[in-house]
Amino acid sequence: MNYRTRLIHAGRDRDPYTGASSIPIYQTSTFAQADPEHLGHYDYARSDNPTREALEEAIAALEGGARGLAFASGMAAISSVFLLFRPGDHLVVGEAVYGGTYRVLQGLFHQWQLDVSFVDTRDPDAVRRAIRPSTRALFVETPANPLLQITDLRAMAALAAEHGLLSIVDNTFMSPYLQRPIECGFDIVVHSATKFLGGHSDLIAGLVVARTAEVGRRLKTIQNSFGGILGPQDSWLTLRGIKTLGVRMDAQQESADAIARWLREQPAVRRVYYPGLPDHPGREVHFGQASGASAVVSFELADGPAAVAFLKAVHLPLVGVSLGGVETILSYPATMSHASVPRAERQARGISDGLVRLSVGLEDAEDLIADLRDAFG
Amino acid sequence: MTAPLAIETQLAQAGCRRDPRTGALSAPIYQTASFAHPALGQSTGFDYSRTSNPTRLALEETLAAAEAGHRGFAFASGLAAIDTVLRLLEAGSRVVVTEDLYGGTFRLFEKAARSFGIEALYVDTSDTEAVRRALKEPGVRALFIESPTNPLLKIANLPVLIALARGVGAVTIVDNTFLTPCRQRPLDLGADLVVYSATKYLSGHNDVVAGAVVARTSEWSERIAFLQNAVGAVLGPQDSWLALRGLKTLPLRLKQQEENAGRIAEWLSRHPRVKSVYYPGLPGHPGHDTLKSQASGFGAMIAFEVEDAARVPAILEGVRVFLFAESLGGVESLITYPRVQTHADMASAVLDRLGIGPGLLRLSVGIENVADLIRDLENVL
Numbered sequence: 074m075n076y077r078t079r080l081i082h083a084g085r086d087r088d089p090y091t092g093a094s095s096i097p098i099y100q101t102s103t104f105a106q107a108d109p110e111h112l113g114h115y116d117y118a119r120s121d122n123p124t125r126e127a128l129e130e131a132i133a134a135l136e137g138g139a140r141g142l143a144f145a146s147g148m149a150a151i152s153s154v155f156l157l158f159r160p161g162d163h164l165v166v167g168e169a170v171y172g173g174t175y176r177v178l179q180g181l182f183h184q185w186q187l188d189v190s191f192v193d194t195r196d197p198d199a200v201r202r203a204i205r206p207s208t209r210a211l212f213v214e215t216p217a218n219p220l221l222q223i224t225d226l227r228a229m230a231a232l233a234a235e236h237g238l239l240s241i242v243d244n245t246f247m248s249p250y251l252q253r254p255i256e257c258g259f260d261i262v263v264h265s266a267t268k269f270l271g272g273h274s275d276l277i278a279g280l281v282v283a284r285t286a287e288v289g290r291r292l293k294t295i296q297n298s299f300g301g302i303l304g305p306q307d308s309w310l311t312l313r314g315i316k317t318l319g320v321r322m323d324a325q326q327e328s329a330d331a332i333a334r335w336l337r338e339q340p341a342v343r344r345v346y347y348p349g350l351p352d353h354p355g356r357e358v359h360f361g362q363a364s365g366a367s368a369v370v371s372f373e374l375a376d377g378p379a380a381v382a383f384l385k386a387v388h389l390p391l392v393g394v395s396l397g398g399v400e401t402i403l404s405y406p407a408t409m410s411h412a413s414v415p416r417a418e419r420q421a422r423g424i425s426d427g428l429v430r431l432s433v434g435l436e437d438a439e440d441l442i443a444d445l446r447d448a449f450g
Numbered sequence: 451m452t453a454p455l456a457i458e459t460q461l462a463q464a465g466c467r468r469d470p471r472t473g474a475l476s477a478p479i480y481q482t483a484s485f486a487h488p489a490l491g492q493s494t495g496f497d498y499s500r501t502s503n504p505t506r507l508a509l510e511e512t513l514a515a516a517e518a519g520h521r522g523f524a525f526a527s528g529l530a531a532i533d534t535v536l537r538l539l540e541a542g543s544r545v546v547v548t549e550d551l552y553g554g555t556f557r558l559f560e561k562a563a564r565s566f567g568i569e570a571l572y573v574d575t576s577d578t579e580a581v582r583r584a585l586k587e588p589g590v591r592a593l594f595i596e597s598p599t600n601p602l603l604k605i606a607n608l609p610v611l612i613a614l615a616r617g618v619g620a621v622t623i624v625d626n627t628f629l630t631p632c633r634q635r636p637l638d639l640g641a642d643l644v645v646y647s648a649t650k651y652l653s654g655h656n657d658v659v660a661g662a663v664v665a666r667t668s669e670w671s672e673r674i675a676f677l678q679n680a681v682g683a684v685l686g687p688q689d690s691w692l693a694l695r696g697l698k699t700l701p702l703r704l705k706q707q708e709e710n711a712g713r714i715a716e717w718l719s720r721h722p723r724v725k726s727v728y729y730p731g732l733p734g735h736p737g738h739d740t741l742k743s744q745a746s747g748f749g750a751m752i753a754f755e756v757e758d759a760a761r762v763p764a765i766l767e768g769v770r771v772f773l774f775a776e777s778l779g780g781v782e783s784l785i786t787y788p789r790v791q792t793h794a795d796m797a798s799a800v801l802d803r804l805g806i807g808p809g810l811l812r813l814s815v816g817i818e819n820v821a822d823l824i825r826d827l828e829n830v831l
Contacts (some may be wrong), residue, residue, distance in 0.1 A: 090471045091504055092486035092494045097478035100691065104473035105466070115472045123472055309481065 076250060077319040084130030096127040098309045120297050124305040128280075128312050132270075135249040135315070136262050138282035140289025142296050143308055147245065147265025148173050149301035150279025152181075154241060154263055156295045160186035163207040167194040167224060169217030169422060171243065171265075172406075176413040194224040195355065197232060204236050214243040216359065219371045219406045219430045220423055221246075221346045223355025226362045230258030239288070245269070245397070250322050252363035255284045261292075268397030269367070272314040272321050276307045321399065321435065325368035328438035332431065333370045335442050341379070341449045343427070346371040368433040369396055371406075377426030380405060384429065386448035389441055396432030401441055404430045457516055457632055458701045464512040465694040468504070477508040479691045501679045505687040509694045510662075513652075516631040516697075517644055519664035521671035523678050524690055528627065528647025529554050530683035531661030533562065535623055535643055537677050541567030543591040546584040546620070548575040550604065550804045551596040552647075553793040555625070560795070575599075575606040576737060578614075585618045596625040598741070601753045601788040601812040602805055603628075603728045605737025608744050612640040621670075627651070627779070632704050634745035637666040643674070650779025653696035654703050658689045703781060703817055707750035710783075710823060711815040717824050718754050723761075723831045725809065728753040750815040751778060753788070756831070759809035762787060764830070766811075771818060771826035778814030783823055786812040 074082070088097055099122050104115040115121050125143050133141030144150040151174055158164065166178065168191040178189045190203040194213045211233045215224035226242065233240035241261040242254040248269040254262050264270060266278035283289035296302060303311070326349075333347035348359045349366030359366070374380045384392050390403040394410065404410060407426050411419055419425075433441070465477035480503050485496040496502055506524050513522030525531040532555055539545065547559060549572035559570040571587060573580045575595050585593065593615040597606035608624065615622045623643045624636035630651045636644045646652055648660035663678075665671040678684060685693070708731075715729035730741045731748030741748060756762065765785075766774045772785040776792060786792060788806050801807070815823065 087486045088480075088482070090469070090494070091480070091496045092488065093480050093482035093496070093504070094484045094486060095480070095482035097480045097482070097504070098687075098691075099469075099472065099474050099476070099478045101474040101476035101478070103475050105475060106473060113473060115474070123474075123478075305479075309479075 079135060080250065080319050081316055083132075083134040083315070085127045096124055096309065096312060098305050099124045100305050118305070119300050119302055122302075122305055122308070125303055125308040128303070128308045131312060131315060132249075132264070132280045133282050136244075136282040137249075137253055137255045138262065138284050138289070139286040140283045140293065142281045142283075142289075142292055143266075143303035143311070144279035144281065144296070145301045145303055146277045147263070147267060147279040148177060150263050150265075150281045151243070152177055153292065153295050153299055153301055154261055154281055155182055155187065156299060157239070157291060158187055158209055161188070161207060162209040163188040163190065163205050165190050165192055165200055165203045165208060165211045165238075167213040167215075167217060168192055169220060169222055170212065170214045171218050171245075172411040172413045174212075174214075174243070194229065195222050197225065197228045200229065200232055204232075204238070208236065208238060210239040210241055212241045212243075214246075216246050216348055216367070216369075218246065218410060219346075219369075219404075219428060221348055221353070221369065221371060223348060223353075223359045225358045226254050226257040226259065230254075233260070234258065246369055247363055247367055248318060248322065250318050251365040251367055254362075255282065257362055260284050260288055266311050267395060269322060270315055270318060270397075271311050272318060272398060273310075274395060274398035274400055274402070276310045276314075278303050278307050278311050322365070322368070324435055325433050326365050328436075328441065329368040329370050329433040330366065331438045332433055332441060332445070336370065336372050336445075339449060341374060341383075343373045343375065369430060370433065371428060371430045373425060374427040374429065377407070380407075380427045380429050383448050386450065387444055388447070389436060389444040390431065396430070398432070399435045401434035401436055402432040404432070406430055460512070460515050461697050461700055464697045465508045465691075468508045477505055477691065477694060479687050480504045481687050499687070500682050500684055503684075503687055503690070505694075506685055506690040509685070509690045509697075512694060512697060513662050513664055517635060517637055517664040519637045519644070519666050520668050521665050521675070523663045523665075523674050524648070524685035524693070525661035525663065525678070526683045526685055527659050528645070528649060528661040529558055531645050531647075531663050532625070533558060534674065534677045534681055534683060535645055535663055536563050536568060537681060538621065538673060539568050539591055542589060543567070544569045544571055544587060544589040545592040545594050546571050546573055546581060546587075546590055547594045548596040548599055548606065549573055550599045550602050550806065551594075552600045552625070553788075553795045555596070556793075557795040574604070575611065576604040578607055578610055581606075581611050582614055585614055585620060590618060590620055592621045592623060594623045594625070596627075598628050598730055598737070598749060598751065600628065600751075601728075601786075601792065601810065603730050603735070603737070603751060603753060605730055605741045607740050608636060608639045608641070612636075616640065628749050628751055629745055629747070630700060630704060632701050633747040633749060637664065639744060642666050642670055648693050649777065651704060652700060652779075653693045654700060654780055655692075655696055656777060656780035656782060658692045658696070660685050660689050660693050704747070704750065706817040707815050708747050710817070710820040711750035711752055711813075712748070713820045714813065714815055714823060714827070715752050718752065718827070721831060723757050725755045725757050752813040752815065754811055754813070755807060755809045756811065757809070759807065762809065762811065768830035769826055770829070771822050772813070778812075780814070781817045783816035783818055784814040786814070788812050
């Protein structure tokens, strides 16, 4: 089945009971039992809810994994994955991961003796050097946020397999429509479904997909014990969003490409980061593992004051945190997504005070360009 | 279980046991437009959500059971429900209507139904003789009663009026919004149709706009079902679910609201700055005995007239616990100024004649602590 068709019909595409073309929203906490000795499949909605389950089946099918699990946020999903590990375990994590992932590892899991080495995952040798006897997993994000550096998924999966590590990837920026890491050999895919999957800036959600049923079972135990589940209303909205993922992504990507090319010609712009640009470092690797460049473009202005002035001057993009919605969102990593990374650390990673990130939405590209032009003054 | 269940029991389990496949206690929200067919010529019982939707059906069946009617119907608003009922009538029909009824219903009769050839004859339905005379007018096909009325809480003698209407072959429609099936069941008294703004007590949280119709017989059900699907002003699944959720606590809410209202009405009736209090629970209220004989409570709506109408703006501005807002029946206490809010569509001469004067205020008493409510009124009066 063509992927655009799978987006519409993945998992359960209708209610088995009434034939409803939209899965019902089971806004219920519990389920009456027919037999007190043998509980039915559904007993309590933290454990299983039919609406959430429909979403979980859909994302598992779309990522090509054995099991999908839905969580209350992307961070609840990522944190639940980290609960697979024990004190003393060591993880190798891409240094350019999302600020929230960095914060939870340094601020919370660190105090439970989860050791983390942050490395540049663009360099497989650097990753190999960071692996220790206690290393249990490799966690990468590609393209990375906000500089869109590309990590070679197949090389990482091979390294992880060679050392018996769980390979985990945050696929938020691409979505399974453009990139399916399990097909490249990854064990676990995580998503902030708030972004492209939900796609309408109207919900907070996280998803995890496990390649094997065994890892899926372990994660299911964590989901049920820890309980950071997604509610039925948000599960339903996410399912609804996924139906248009293909058409949204195609349109957003096309505009992002046009905007990235235009930005490169602007004198106020020092540098543009977009995997669709011909000279983007890692472009070849990226298009070897993904079918598109997605719709996030970062670019660098002269300095902090120039970036702030620009953020204040735009009219069409919403200035704020988040990405992947139908509305164009302009973010300032220094005070937003990467505020929890210390400034020196940020600078070392190339996230200057002049850097802004644009998540291109469904507005007309010419309108967006006209607005950006006005904002540059 | 052969004995009929008490309404508290029916309502506490509103929407339960709707989904045998999963056992979900709460009725699922079927946010769907359409339903896949098992095969050509087959249906799961649901085809298209305007016609029937499982979540709306859960609400409709709950309403029918609570009212002991044949079938219930949920609409997008109380006025959509009444509008659908009026479409039962042919052009040239006349309807005997309670004169001091809800302003929105008045507007519907005057600005919408009239242009389709339906004429309202307004009478004081607390005056049985006046209704008897009006029903004899040529072309009368229906009697539309609101009791207690809004805002003056006049009481119609329902069994007598219903019998009179039946005598002339007119359909009787009762707007039971103020009392709900927990207090008054017009179908048991012989009415053909009962209508509701379910926005009010039935939902009870000021968070949903909804209407309902319950029909007594299968004949009326069939005609309303046809109109509901043909006209299409149906209630959506999310709002149906919220209304169901509200119904679960209706008996509790109403009990507390009524208790608070009784205390406030009594307190108001002793206040020197209050000229008159309209609350059917007060023994001196002209409809007190009639209501007592046909309902199991007096509701939680109070109207009162202040001595000095010039003080009304200060009262509305000064309240801290009461919210100055339109609508009624919610858990929050509201104060309304009928002359400029709910009844603004009536001419001032009509308002004067009905007694909806510039000093008249209406209270919808909520479930707050009654001492707080009384202190709030004391401060502004």
